[in-house]
Amino acid sequence: xxxxxxxxxxxxxxxxxxxxxxxxxxxxxxxxxxxxxxxxxxxxxxxxxxxxxxxxxxxxxxxxxxxxxxxxxxxxxxxxxxxxxxxxxxxxxxxxxxxxxxxxxxxxxxxxxxxxxxxxxxxxxxxxxxxxxxxxxxxxxxxxxxxxxxxxxxxxxxxxxxxxxxxxxxxxxxxxxxxxxxxxxxxxxxxxxxxxxxxxxxxxxxxxxxxxxxxxxxxxxxxxxxxxxxxxxxxxxxxxxxxxxxxxxxxxxxxxxxxxxxxxxxxxxxxxxxxxxxxxxx
Numbered sequence: 001x002x003x004x005x006x007x008x009x010x011x012x013x014x015x016x017x018x019x020x021x022x023x024x025x026x027x028x029x030x031x032x033x034x035x036x037x038x039x040x041x042x043x044x045x046x047x048x049x050x051x052x053x054x055x056x057x058x059x060x061x062x063x064x065x066x067x068x069x070x071x072x073x074x075x076x077x078x079x080x081x082x083x084x085x086x087x088x089x090x091x092x093x094x095x096x097x098x099x100x101x102x103x104x105x106x107x108x109x110x111x112x113x114x115x116x117x118x119x120x121x122x123x124x125x126x127x128x129x130x131x132x133x134x135x136x137x138x139x140x141x142x143x144x145x146x147x148x149x150x151x152x153x154x155x156x157x158x159x160x161x162x163x164x165x166x167x168x169x170x171x172x173x174x175x176x177x178x179x180x181x182x183x184x185x186x187x188x189x190x191x192x193x194x195x196x197x198x199x200x201x202x203x204x205x206x207x208x209x210x211x212x213x214x215x216x217x218x219x220x221x222x223x224x225x226x227x228x229x230x231x232x233x234x235x236x237x238x239x240x241x242x243x244x245x246x247x248x249x250x251x252x253x254x255x256x257x258x259x260x261x262x263x264x265x266x267x268x269x270x271x272x273x274x275x276x277x278x279x280x281x282x
Contacts, residue, residue, distance in 0.1 A: 001276060002276050004040060004041065005040070005061045006040045012066035012069065014050075014262075015063045016060050016062055016262040016272055017061045018058060019058055019061040019268075020268075020270055021056065023209075025052045029048060030063060031270065033047035035273075035274050038153055039277040048072050054254065055098065057248055057255065057256060060257065060259045060262055061256070064074050068250050076160060078232060079227060079228065080229075080232070081258035082225070083255060084224050084253070085222075085253035086222050086238045087214060087221050088219055088221070088249045089219045091249065091250055094235070095235035095251060097211050097214065097250070098209065098210055105242075107219065112186040118182045122237065122240070127176075128240070142182070154224050167266055176230050177229040178227070179233065181224060186223075187221050187222075189220045198272050221252065226259075234251060241244075
């Protein structure tokens, strides 16, 4: 239990939260902020996060309370580490499972050896185009706002039915650095598909967040550890890796295992964070 006086924390509080699957980062902040305001009895208490995680990602989300919000940018600037699950042979408009597959590609040539041969080319400083479905701002408009509008229009038939997010990417390129890549595992499309992670028991997961089921496609799959600079989009990495292999690709899972000095071992389940902020008076 934390002290009920926020002044006891002159530098504020940074809580590493293991973000639940199918929760947006904003969902987590709303939940924690409500609990923190009740706990500290301070209506204008600031609560924020240091680095957005996509709804279908889990792992370290740094939640800043009170004066710690002033450190959010500093914390966000630190390097990150992820474990990404990538499926090859199909793409989705969002480059993850939040949208259904829009195109399929040959993938018989995607092997562990082929993957190991192209991974080194992604290490180092490079330019990356952010996914259209992202929080990146373009002329003051969030990219996902533009993308979702176009996607809805395509679904209604008011724009070309062959809507292709890649063709509509108008975002500026960003300079990023990939410090390290490690292939943790690979399975061919002939192998038994693994069960979809976190598909069940999502708890209070947002009903707005769709999860496509691609298990019947029996696609080749790789688990890759990525150490990278701030601003790196792992969904974009999956897209680019697929293109380098002459096929399509998308994320089927993503865990942020570290941000700065905070690791997944430090991260608290959301229910534990809320317990820390529990109001004993109900």
